[in-house]
Amino acid sequence: GAGVSQSPSNKVTEKGKDVELRCDPISGHTALYWYRQSLGQGLEFLIYFQGNSAPDKSGLPSDRFSAERTGGSVSTLTIQRTQQEDSAVYLCASSLNRNTIYFGEGSWLTVV
Amino acid sequence: GESVGLHLPTLSVQEGDNSIINCAYSNSASDYFIWYKQESGKGPQFIIDIRSNMDKRQGQRVTVLLNKTVKHLSLQIAATQPGDSAVYFCAEFSGTYKYIFGTGTRLKVLA
Numbered sequence: 262g263a264g265v266s267q268s269p270s271n272k273v274t275e276k277g278k279d280v281e282l283r284c285d286p287i288s289g290h291t292a293l294y295w296y297r298q299s300l301g302q303g304l305e306f307l308i309y310f311q312g313n314s315a316p317d318k319s320g321l322p323s324d325r326f327s328a329e330r331t332g333g334s335v336s337t338l339t340i341q342r343t344q345q346e347d348s349a350v351y352l353c354a355s356s357l358n359r360n361t362i363y364f365g366e367g368s369w370l371t372v373v
Numbered sequence: 374g375e376s377v378g379l380h381l382p383t384l385s386v387q388e389g390d391n392s393i394i395n396c397a398y399s400n401s402a403s404d405y406f407i408w409y410k411q412e413s414g415k416g417p418q419f420i421i422d423i424r425s426n427m428d429k430r431q432g433q434r435v436t437v438l439l440n441k442t443v444k445h446l447s448l449q450i451a452a453t454q455p456g457d458s459a460v461y462f463c464a465e466f467s468g469t470y471k472y473i474f475g476t477g478t479r480l481k482v483l484a
Contacts, residue, residue: 304474352416361407362472364416
């Protein structure tokens with residue numbers, strides 16, 4: 262696609278429910294990143310994919326968070342048993358090796 | 374690791390004036406730098422980049438300056454417009470996969 266596409270753009274969920282956030286990177290980009298941004302704050306690194314493998318999962322806040330990438334393209338970030346502190350914007354970005362990373366518009370998650 | 378700040382510094386500039394936004398980066402081995410603009414409710418948008426073998430790079434109305442001696446990066450916006458109001462943050466890249474992002478500066482353009 263022309264840019265990084267994320268869905269859903271907005272999600273309101275009840276505490277305790279699971280959510281899945283999807284990222285479709287720019288075609289051909291081998292690297293894919295997930296970041297979290299809470300209101301008025303900077304970017305918090307979550308996970309990095311190179312192809313389908315995730316060499317660095319160190320930013321995932323807890324074992325309720327997981328992510329996968331299939332076919333070297335689409336990635337899904339899953340949050341199980343959501344908590345109110347999970348409310349944030351989840352940003353996906355992709356890049357083509359040591360070059361600029363381009364961000365999607367984010368998935369705005371609200372846990373009520 | 375990435376720093377997170379609760380209260381972003383704010384720069385208020387009169388419309389038509391030039392803006393200068395500063396960023397101190399952390400790793401002297403970083404060799405690639407990017408400035409992003411983030412408008413309210415949107416994802417970060419690439420503005421301009423610079424590699425460490427350069428001191429200055431110009432785009433349309435924007436200029437990035439890199440001072441490796443003091444690990445400082447600045448973004449200059451000429452003739453600031455209301456549409457420039459946003460949060461601006463820098464990113465550094467040191468050759469591994471990981472980008473480090475600054476906390477950001479909020480630019481307010483006064484009419």
